[in-house]
Amino acid sequence: MFYRLLCGFALLIMVMMQGVVGKVAHAATCPAVTAPKIAFDFEPKSPQLDRHRSVRWLNNQHAHNANWFVTGLTSYAMQARFEMRIEPVALGDGRYCLQPALIHPTVSVTEHLVYIASELEKGSCEYDVVYAHEGQHVAINQHMELDIRKALPDFLDQVTDDFARMPPMSARVAPSRIRSLLSKYGLEFKALLAKIDARRQRDHAKIDTAKEYARLSHACGPNSAFQTTLPAAMRR
Numbered sequence: 001m002f003y004r005l006l007c008g009f010a011l012l013i014m015v016m017m018q019g020v021v022g023k024v025a026h027a028a029t030c031p032a033v034t035a036p037k038i039a040f041d042f043e044p045k046s047p048q049l050d051r052h053r054s055v056r057w058l059n060n061q062h063a064h065n066a067n068w069f070v071t072g073l074t075s076y077a078m079q080a081r082f083e084m085r086i087e088p089v090a091l092g093d094g095r096y097c098l099q100p101a102l103i104h105p106t107v108s109v110t111e112h113l114v115y116i117a118s119e120l121e122k123g124s125c126e127y128d129v130v131y132a133h134e135g136q137h138v139a140i141n142q143h144m145e146l147d148i149r150k151a152l153p154d155f156l157d158q159v160t161d162d163f164a165r166m167p168p169m170s171a172r173v174a175p176s177r178i179r180s181l182l183s184k185y186g187l188e189f190k191a192l193l194a195k196i197d198a199r200r201q202r203d204h205a206k207i208d209t210a211k212e213y214a215r216l217s218h219a220c221g222p223n224s225a226f227q228t229t230l231p232a233a234m235r236r
Helices: 055-061 125-164 174-207 210-217 229-235
Strands: 002-007 041-043 048-050 072-090 095-116
Touching: 041 125, 055 072, 055 229, 072 125, 072 174, 095 125, 095 174, 125 174, 125 210
Parallel strands: 002 072, 041 095, 048 095
Antiparallel strands: 072 095
């Protein structure tokens, strides 16, 4: 199993400062935060099977272990984008409150490929064993996608709640504060995905063990392709 996580962030800044309008008493807090427009796009990708790669090719793609060789491989890649727009709202005394106008995270699965060594005949015991094992990796990847969907609402609520506690600020401070917040939330979104991915990696590791590989290699009998055809192909 092989995985790549690619995260990019597009942060949009919208700053519209207005001049001071008269002198009024300074409010200690900002007015209630108007609910931002929230849009979450998750772009999944159905796993695709590739049976055109040799066992030697598969092992060249993977860190080879002398105790076993790779007969199947799952490759998964994901990209993430975090778009946010923050608008300053004038209080009329030279100070501004910040309001989140748009929060738009996007997660896209860009690759989900399952490789099975071309030397294994479809429908054979060996093919079915490898296919079932890689199917477990596919299920783990797809479960991570569900975890992201479940975790995102709490993250978005946290971002909105942060603004409710922010005090008013001067026009001089507001632009830099906006840039700082956009960077902060982009990094927090990336950290959220990394945390979920760490759980996924642990789940993959539970089924990629020497004990499990040994069991699978003997699942089709003592003279199966795991002991004959595939080792011979590796030596060529």
